[in-house]
Amino acid sequence: MNIASLAGSSAIAAVLLITASHARAQSTELTLCWAAWDPANALVELSKDFEAQSGIKMKFEFVPWPNFADRMLNELNSGGKLCDLMIGDSQWIGGSAENGHYVKLNDFFDANGISMDAFVPATVTGYSEWPKNSPNYWSLPAFGDVVGWTYRKDWFERPDIQAEFKEKYGRDLTPPATMAELKEVGEFFQGREIDGKTVYGLSIYTERGSEGITMGVMDVLYSFGFLYENPEKPYDMEGFVNSPGAVAGLEFYKSLYDCCVAPGTSNTYMGEGIDAYKSGQVAMQMNFAFTWPGFEVDPNVGGGRTGYLVNPAGPDGQQFAQLGGQGISVVAYSEKQDAALEYIKWFAKPETQAKWWSMGGFSCLRAVVEDPGFATSQPYAQTFLDSMAVVKDFWAEPSYAILLQDSQARFHDYVVAGNGTAKEARDGLIADWTEAFEDDGKL
Amino acid sequence: MPNPIDIAARATPRPMARRIRGLSDRAIAWLFVGPTILLLLAINIFPLIWTVRLSFTNYAANRPNRDVEWVGLRNYSRILTDADTWANMQTTAHFLIWTITFQVLIGFALAWAINRKFRGNDLMTTLIVLPMMLSPAVVGNFWTFLYQPQIGLVNYAVEWVSGIPASSFSMLGPGGWARWAIVIVDTWMWTPFVMLICLAGLRSIPDYIYEAAEVDRASKWRQFWTITLPMALPFLMLAVLFRGIENFKMFDMVTLLTGGGPGDETLLTSIDLKREAFEKWRTGYASAYAIILFVTVFGLASIYVKALNKVKER
Numbered sequence: 199m200n201i202a203s204l205a206g207s208s209a210i211a212a213v214l215l216i217t218a219s220h221a222r223a224q225s226t227e228l229t230l231c232w233a234a235w236d237p238a239n240a241l242v243e244l245s246k247d248f249e250a251q252s253g254i255k256m257k258f259e260f261v262p263w264p265n266f267a268d269r270m271l272n273e274l275n276s277g278g279k280l281c282d283l284m285i286g287d288s289q290w291i292g293g294s295a296e297n298g299h300y301v302k303l304n305d306f307f308d309a310n311g312i313s314m315d316a317f318v319p320a321t322v323t324g325y326s327e328w329p330k331n332s333p334n335y336w337s338l339p340a341f342g343d344v345v346g347w348t349y350r351k352d353w354f355e356r357p358d359i360q361a362e363f364k365e366k367y368g369r370d371l372t373p374p375a376t377m378a379e380l381k382e383v384g385e386f387f388q389g390r391e392i393d394g395k396t397v398y399g400l401s402i403y404t405e406r407g408s409e410g411i412t413m414g415v416m417d418v419l420y421s422f423g424f425l426y427e428n429p430e431k432p433y434d435m436e437g438f439v440n441s442p443g444a445v446a447g448l449e450f451y452k453s454l455y456d457c458c459v460a461p462g463t464s465n466t467y468m469g470e471g472i473d474a475y476k477s478g479q480v481a482m483q484m485n486f487a488f489t490w491p492g493f494e495v496d497p498n499v500g501g502g503r504t505g506y507l508v509n510p511a512g513p514d515g516q517q518f519a520q521l522g523g524q525g526i527s528v529v530a531y532s533e534k535q536d537a538a539l540e541y542i543k544w545f546a547k548p549e550t551q552a553k554w555w556s557m558g559g560f561s562c563l564r565a566v567v568e569d570p571g572f573a574t575s576q577p578y579a580q581t582f583l584d585s586m587a588v589v590k591d592f593w594a595e596p597s598y599a600i601l602l603q604d605s606q607a608r609f610h611d612y613v614v615a616g617n618g619t620a621k622e623a624r625d626g627l628i629a630d631w632t633e634a635f636e637d638d639g640k641l
Numbered sequence: 642m643p644n645p646i647d648i649a650a651r652a653t654p655r656p657m658a659r660r661i662r663g664l665s666d667r668a669i670a671w672l673f674v675g676p677t678i679l680l681l682l683a684i685n686i687f688p689l690i691w692t693v694r695l696s697f698t699n700y701a702a703n704r705p706n707r708d709v710e711w712v713g714l715r716n717y718s719r720i721l722t723d724a725d726t727w728a729n730m731q732t733t734a735h736f737l738i739w740t741i742t743f744q745v746l747i748g749f750a751l752a753w754a755i756n757r758k759f760r761g762n763d764l765m766t767t768l769i770v771l772p773m774m775l776s777p778a779v780v781g782n783f784w785t786f787l788y789q790p791q792i793g794l795v796n797y798a799v800e801w802v803s804g805i806p807a808s809s810f811s812m813l814g815p816g817g818w819a820r821w822a823i824v825i826v827d828t829w830m831w832t833p834f835v836m837l838i839c840l841a842g843l844r845s846i847p848d849y850i851y852e853a854a855e856v857d858r859a860s861k862w863r864q865f866w867t868i869t870l871p872m873a874l875p876f877l878m879l880a881v882l883f884r885g886i887e888n889f890k891m892f893d894m895v896t897l898l899t900g901g902g903p904g905d906e907t908l909l910t911s912i913d914l915k916r917e918a919f920e921k922w923r924t925g926y927a928s929a930y931a932i933i934l935f936v937t938v939f940g941l942a943s944i945y946v947k948a949l950n951k952v953k954e955r
Binding site: 405 | 699702703704705706725788789790791793808809811813814815896899900901902903904905906916919920921922923
């Protein structure tokens, strides 16, 4: 063997060695995709236990909320292999199931003794089932979330403010139990001087680009009697989407925007709401429950200065809230599905779920949330439980993205831009949604 | 001394040289431009043809399992009969017309001023062109703060000048200012670009023409209308073409400033197209939309380039 062939053989051997070790490293590395927010940081910490137990290394791909759906749905639609595990939004479940993006988990659950009865029913329906209310599971409920309200307890408890409120409205200043009371509180605080600073009534969702204003409007609309469709006849929307209650609900949301928000809040969502509340700009804030642990440790609004509230009841006493949250799924294009399933099996364990809650993750496991000590474990725990009991969700149809963008346009145009009437907005939405369902062949 | 061509010829491997020797000049030319043409066909022409094909279907890129149906002209008729599309076209036209008008007027005036020799000329030029060196994303975020009713400088400036309370109006919110707010930001950012092109035009006018005009006792005003403007016109028209094309596809800055809102008040066609294609995933519909926009821009640009050539020939 001459020197050249010896060098050649050595080079080939080295390449093979590097390739083999790289492949081995790859096979023991899982990538989990989610939104970039506080719970994701908690999951990174939690997952260290999984790494220690399984020897599988975890990698994370987190995308900020405004770009999360865009980025991740692109990834799924292109059959990308970036993510082995996906904690996708609840509304993606229909499309991801029908388009084959997620692995169906029924057999895996059966084989590993994971029962969906062990999870809060609303989260199973919202995050895991497709078609809805059928025992076909595409994810494990991972993070329970719901839109609720926070209020400045310290302001509400001030004797001077209480006295002034009582004089003006003839009742005590208490956390609002109804939508009408919510508006009164908003109006009362709007433009008020507190500690030498002008404050405002409410922070509500008005964001135009992704899903913000729809989440906010729907959160109010459900309690005004809005229904997506005829319960007896699917996709029949006339008289439901534009029912008198739905119209009144939309008018009410606009009245909240007109009376009680801070100037310049025409494009605000979760992040802006957090900033407005933490900076002491508003008395009450609409936001998802995931934001609540952050308020408890905040130097401005933490330490007992914040109260938590279930979405107030509508004019007829109906009380519902917009569901948030996500389930964790195995991506069908992943080459490491076994390892990904192993992660889900570990994540479903009661001890993992208990630790998840203790780290700020909103567990959906009944053993955790029905534990006698749960309600008092955090100041917001009871509100979270009560809110999760009254959730409703947006369409989870495969064409949800079209339905969502249609509602974004209609709601923003009426609520923020002030164009047309609520009835016109609702009628227009029926026309848009009808077209989408016709294109889908469902009408 | 050996000829470089001889050196190159000798460097060519013999078998290849033999093969090339047998080819005509035309064939060799094709050999060289062929790969480029193939690349262009692959990344430009093929996608265009594919887009035309998709525009006649109900294809949705996020629904690979759904049957793709041939829908004929349905996508085109839906777009062209949709009042929202025409409203977005009007919004885009408003944005185009006013940004170009302001940028040309201010850019030309700045170029006229900068073209004169004065102390600090270079520093002034550098300062003026700074905005166009920034990323549109930075500009969008930066102006969002400037327009903020409670802390933004713009509202405070308006209050200082007019007495209207700063927090009583929102440039990016309801009230009809949002369309103008995006025009102001684009003008701030891109006027320097127009200024530079105008400056090149002004500096290309030979001094002797002005000297001859002085001899003929032409007034400064007359010199401007009969010498400066006609000779700088091709440059101005070029600037209008560049800015027109750029602003027709404006996306990033406006998305950051308003997201197309309030309502659809600042929803430019480019933002609408992106929503149809990559948020609603109506690929067939979006393809038809893209073709309509392409034909519109192509038609307008062709007419404009013809006019530009006529001006240059004068």
